[in-house]
Amino acid sequence: MEIIATRPEALTDVPFTYCPGCLHGVAHRLIAEAIDEQGLINKMTGVAPVGCSVFAYKFFNMDMAQAAHGRAPAVATGMKRARPEMHVFTYQGDGDLAAIGTAEIVHAANRGEQISVFFVNNAIYGMTGGQMAPTTLPEMKTTTSPYGRKTDDVGFPIRVCELLSTLVAPYYIERVSLLSPGEIIKAKKAVSKAIQYNKEGRGFTFVELVSTCPTNWGIDPIKSRDWAKENMLPFFKPGCFRDKGEGVE
Amino acid sequence: MTTELICAGFGGQGVLTIGKFIAKAGMKEGKNVSWLPSYGPEMRGGTANVSTVVSDEEIASPIVSFPDVLVALNQPSIDKFAPSIRPGGILILNTNMCPHGCKRDDIVQIAAPLVDIAKEIGDPMVLNMLAIGVLIGKTGLIKYETMEEDLTSYMKSRNPELLKLNLEAIKRGIDIAKNAK
Amino acid sequence: MAKILMKGNEAVAEAAIRSGCRLYFAYPITPQSELIEYMARMMPKVNGTFLQAESEVAAINMVYGAAGCGKRVMTSSSSPGVSLKMEGVSYIAGAQLPCVIINVQRGGPGLGDIQPAQGDYFQATKGGGHGDYRLIVMAPSSVQEFADMASEAFDLADKYRNPVMILADGMLGQMMEPVEFKTARTDEEIADMWLQHKSWCIQPNEDGDKKHHHEINSLEIDPLVLEQHVNKLYEKYAEIEKNEISYEKFNVSDDNEILCVAWGTASRVVKSAINEIKVSGKSVGLIRPINVWPFPYEELKKAIGPKVKKVYVFELNTGQMLDDVKIAVAGKVPVDFWGKVGGVVFTPAEILEKLELALKE
Numbered sequence: 198m199e200i201i202a203t204r205p206e207a208l209t210d211v212p213f214t215y216c217p218g219c220l221h222g223v224a225h226r227l228i229a230e231a232i233d234e235q236g237l238i239n240k241m242t243g244v245a246p247v248g249c250s251v252f253a254y255k256f257f258n259m260d261m262a263q264a265a266h267g268r269a270p271a272v273a274t275g276m277k278r279a280r281p282e283m284h285v286f287t288y289q290g291d292g293d294l295a296a297i298g299t300a301e302i303v304h305a306a307n308r309g310e311q312i313s314v315f316f317v318n319n320a321i322y323g324m325t326g327g328q329m330a331p332t333t334l335p336e337m338k339t340t341t342s343p344y345g346r347k348t349d350d351v352g353f354p355i356r357v358c359e360l361l362s363t364l365v366a367p368y369y370i371e372r373v374s375l376l377s378p379g380e381i382i383k384a385k386k387a388v389s390k391a392i393q394y395n396k397e398g399r400g401f402t403f404v405e406l407v408s409t410c411p412t413n414w415g416i417d418p419i420k421s422r423d424w425a426k427e428n429m430l431p432f433f434k435p436g437c438f439r440d441k442g443e444g445v446e
Numbered sequence: 447m448t449t450e451l452i453c454a455g456f457g458g459q460g461v462l463t464i465g466k467f468i469a470k471a472g473m474k475e476g477k478n479v480s481w482l483p484s485y486g487p488e489m490r491g492g493t494a495n496v497s498t499v500v501s502d503e504e505i506a507s508p509i510v511s512f513p514d515v516l517v518a519l520n521q522p523s524i525d526k527f528a529p530s531i532r533p534g535g536i537l538i539l540n541t542n543m544c545p546h547g548c549k550r551d552d553i554v555q556i557a558a559p560l561v562d563i564a565k566e567i568g569d570p571m572v573l574n575m576l577a578i579g580v581l582i583g584k585t586g587l588i589k590y591e592t593m594e595e596d597l598t599s600y601m602k603s604r605n606p607e608l609l610k611l612n613l614e615a616i617k618r619g620i621d622i623a624k625n626a627k
Numbered sequence: 628m629a630k631i632l633m634k635g636n637e638a639v640a641e642a643a644i645r646s647g648c649r650l651y652f653a654y655p656i657t658p659q660s661e662l663i664e665y666m667a668r669m670m671p672k673v674n675g676t677f678l679q680a681e682s683e684v685a686a687i688n689m690v691y692g693a694a695g696c697g698k699r700v701m702t703s704s705s706s707p708g709v710s711l712k713m714e715g716v717s718y719i720a721g722a723q724l725p726c727v728i729i730n731v732q733r734g735g736p737g738l739g740d741i742q743p744a745q746g747d748y749f750q751a752t753k754g755g756g757h758g759d760y761r762l763i764v765m766a767p768s769s770v771q772e773f774a775d776m777a778s779e780a781f782d783l784a785d786k787y788r789n790p791v792m793i794l795a796d797g798m799l800g801q802m803m804e805p806v807e808f809k810t811a812r813t814d815e816e817i818a819d820m821w822l823q824h825k826s827w828c829i830q831p832n833e834d835g836d837k838k839h840h841h842e843i844n845s846l847e848i849d850p851l852v853l854e855q856h857v858n859k860l861y862e863k864y865a866e867i868e869k870n871e872i873s874y875e876k877f878n879v880s881d882d883n884e885i886l887c888v889a890w891g892t893a894s895r896v897v898k899s900a901i902n903e904i905k906v907s908g909k910s911v912g913l914i915r916p917i918n919v920w921p922f923p924y925e926e927l928k929k930a931i932g933p934k935v936k937k938v939y940v941f942e943l944n945t946g947q948m949l950d951d952v953k954i955a956v957a958g959k960v961p962v963d964f965w966g967k968v969g970g971v972v973f974t975p976a977e978i979l980e981k982l983e984l985a986l987k988e
Contacts, residue, residue, distance in 0.1 A: 209840065238832070238838075239831055239832035239833070239838075240831045240832075242829050244692070251846065252846075254842050254843075254844055255842070258838070258840060259832070259838075259840065260828075260829040260830065260832075260839065260840065260841040260842075260843075261829075261840070261841075261842055261843070261844075262691075262692060262695050262829060262842075262843035262844070263722075263842070263843065263844040263845070263846055264688065264691070264692075264718075265688060265691075265714055265715065265718050268684065268685070268688035268691075268715070271680065271684070271685040271686075271688035271689050271691075271692070272688045272689070272691050272692035272695075273692060274678070274685075274689050274692060275650070275652065275688065275689035275690060275691060275692025275693035275694075275695070275696075275700070276692040276693065276695060276696055276829060277692075278650055278676040278678065278689070278692075278693060279650055279676075279692065279693035279695075279696035279697075279698040279700065280696045280698075280829065280830065280831075282831060283829070283830075283831055300681050300682055300684075300685065301681070301684075301685050301688070303681075304680075304681035304685065466632070466803065469632055469803060470632045473630055473632050473805045478805075479632070479804065479805060480802060480803070480804050481632070481802060481803035481804070482798060482801065482802045482803075483801055483802075485657075485658060485741070485797070485801050505804075505895075506895050506896070506898035506899035506902060506975070507895045507896040507898065507899040507974075507975050508798070508802055508804075508895065509798075509896060509972055509974055509975070511974035511975060511976045512976065
């Protein structure tokens, strides 16, 4: 029998712990495929964050580290400096990267650290049960913004790609989404490009993946994608913010 | 034998360096030494002081409570440290900046206008070397030759002119000590 | 090798480099700035990594990453900065990573001041970060010892896969004393050092089909598994307590009327006072724990001579090691304490006065 689809080599056979309808699995797969395609499986290592993807260190079929909340870019910095012969990525959610880990991501990007960062933005804290994230949309209800996010009280969502794009050092910054098959194909290209640039030692690469959280949003998986398209994408516009390889500055 | 020394003055007068050169020379003569500076905001132009201990034995505490010798380049240093000089100890003071002096008569005082003399030698920067000269001239704590050797190795290639002035200042200081009553 | 007159902060940095430390991450803070500056100057000369992190938090997490790769890595700070590092220290202990952390203590709590103090004893020896873990904590009392401890600390860290803290203070950091360095490890030796960590650390996969999957991790979500992990850590700590007791006896004899206990900078001042007391024909001894964790409980108890009226603890805090001394003495004789705080260092004269009073009691 001909096998036409299989698990990428860069993923272990440990079953994912994600909720039904969650897109972390898709994001993991895109990264793993890109690692396979670049032939990096024996030289790649990654850092898992705190959040729903806290167990990512079990899922990637390579040496992996698990970091304290928000600190993955610092941990990855230490790893890359200690093992320059290896290629390092971090996998982080919005609470991890854009709240508690703001300093770490900004400074890793500003140093042009030779790592790839995959940032999954679903506008909410998933693992702790649906609290407000720095990327939670205005008026969006969460367990810690039960009356909706009030921008005059807690400000507006943070657009991380735009923020990092003000820095000189980053080599590649792109926002994509995982909200439809077509978008996933675009996302794959972005992820592959980041891994390829990483392999070539070009510099700091960053891909934001706009995603969903059906469980904590309380919307079924299909509808949650539509909700995200309608509500998140207008605020978090997909696009390439920086690609020094293609002359996009 | 243990000699405990405090050097004090305004930041920029080079008091830390006095202690450092004494400690380094002491080390080269095979003695145990320690050098403990005051640190922090004081180094930015306020008063600075350094405790230096030179000893034949292992140095227990590097903190000097009762100095055998105080080098005071300004009046605040005298006010702060002179009362704790051990009876029979030595006070070397710079009369240019110590208008009130020190009233104790149970210690040996060597007073000289060190700033004026430094200018006379040719560079106000040699003030601290002048003080070192007085110090070693009076106490015999360090041999002049050790100081000369150390300074030469440190400065000969970098600034031979200043080296000459420094050595002259040390010698002049030794003379001041010898001629003091 | 000839002796060099050097500040403690610089001597420990030089010694760390000589013992094979090739990665250093830190953030500036007084009174340890000479250490970070020395590393900034010297690391590039040995093809090492010096990186000034954006925060203490980032620095300790960089250490976590580098230590996870099996390389000799160090960070340093002073009290307030060490507090910030404590999150990472807990993770490093949980993940069993070897590294060296230097605390050049200053006065606290809070921003405190920048003068020498010993207020971080509890933090260093009793936790500091969250969870059940221990650091090996070494407390130098001279610049030479500070430097020597750098290589010992790395060896212990490697041996036990455990973070080691050198608990110094502003005086030891700022003071210059003559120091003699050990021969520097060669590049080949340093390159081979990580091999002892090959079985667990992050590295490229060179085993072909027998691909390894090493996890640098402190998370065990299953309570039964975490229980096993913490128990395993505690077996390791028991082993360290058995093997790594280190202390100095100064003037300890059966004639002692008082037995002092002091560590680090404080112990030097106490030694001066004991030397003065000798002149008057009275006998006072000193036990100086060199490693403050593990603490020499048994050894301290045994050092209490038949004539000892009192065990006298002197610290630059309000009585932190005092608790350990009380555990050690276990009511055998009274335990007294005197300390100075706020970055004020007691003088030999002050200790002498306390001892003379106690001898008259």
